[in-house]
Amino acid sequence: MSAKKIITVFGATGAQGGGVVDTFQSDPKLRDEWVVRAATRDTSKDSAKKLASAGVEVVFADLDDKASLVSAMKGSYAAFGVTNYWERASADVEIQQGRNLADAAKEAGVQHYIWSSLLNIKELSGGELPNVYHFDSKATVAGYIRESEDGFLKQVPPDNNFALAFPVAPNAIVPVFHPADTGKYIKAIVHNRDALPGNRFLGATAYITAAEVLEGFKRVFPEAGKTARYFQMSEQMFRDYLEAKGTPDCIITELYENMKLLETFGYYGGEPLDTTAKLVEDHLTTWEEYARNVAPGFRSCT
Structure with missing residues (x-):
């Protein structure tokens, strides 16, 4: 029991x-x-x-x-x-x-x-x-x-259905990274010093699209996910949303350009994650595991 x-x-x-x-x-x-x-x-x-x-x-x-x-x-x-x-x-x-x-x-x-x-x-x-x-x-x-609630995936009125709202297309590439995994990356780096002299080590479990973020949410929370949808915000909507939360204009601009990076040049410039996959010995947190076990905004979905 x-x-x-x-x-x-x-x-x-x-x-x-x-x-x-x-x-x-x-x-x-x-x-x-x-x-x-x-x-x-x-x-x-x-x-x-x-x-x-x-x-x-x-x-x-x-x-x-x-x-x-x-x-x-x-x-x-x-x-x-x-x-x-x-x-x-x-x-x-x-x-x-x-x-x-x-x-x-x-x-x-x-x-x-x-x-x-x-x-x-x-x-x-x-x-x-x-x-x-x-x-x-x-x-x-x-x-x-x-x-x-977590980021831009939250319940929205009037029906309180979940929506993932980003100012980028649903095929924008998002790196999956959980801060608690940082020690696993550092472990891989110190264990492979000779193979990584002066090299860049990319911290991410995987690349997934914004649409796949929503699909992962639906798999973890099938009831809440039944009516969940993706919504591509305009730049002005994104700015209005953050301005209403009291975010300074300079920060709004920085965050908007950070989001646009995902569908243009890439968060890590389009570099593959092969080195990470080969050298990290420990299990890295997936998006669905994060949604299920970590994200506080989704706790009412279970």
Whole structure:
């Protein structure tokens, strides 16, 4: 029997979090598959002690302290995040707490992060109802979480289907490189010093096209990939997207030319990866392995 997964529940002594804990504790199938970890700011209060006595792991977490959130979620497969606007009645506080939770979930390696959100009423009403802050602040956090997804392969409105959007043609060549593989390349270099005097050593698992990036995503996540599509952005769309994220113009230009390099001169000038393939002894991370096991933006796809 496989090991149980951990779900960390924030607000576990409150209404929403408490409901999550109760469901996972009372449902026989969930009990067989999951271990519940209850995160609370005060582990000494009666409600927290009651959870502990029922077999729930109770840990300390303060939404204003990201380090405590990372610690609370360490080792968790899933996490449920919720904030209480009315505790301080401050949109700024709730947004920061929501961002702390999201950032901590990513840092802790949580694979499935669930955020308790509401609609953005200011947008929904076209500005007619601009003061429903306890809705809008949660929606702002939801937007922040989506923007934190990996690169340009993400869910897009209105249908929330996945799209890979690049300002290059789908046949542009992309080198697959995972930073964690760097040690494997250095190992190959030091073991083959005589064969590589002054030579360039290319760090990449393989060359694949932008279209193959999307196809790999579809294979790893067949459900989410059913409606995934490739979209070739115009230069202006690319610039508008990054400008909206606060990226300086000079950086936008640099990133755009970096993307165009993929379909013109080539990331490595078109040089083959034969030397890498021959000299690296260890397994190098493929794009599909990265998507499945590393990329935080895809954790909700599993």
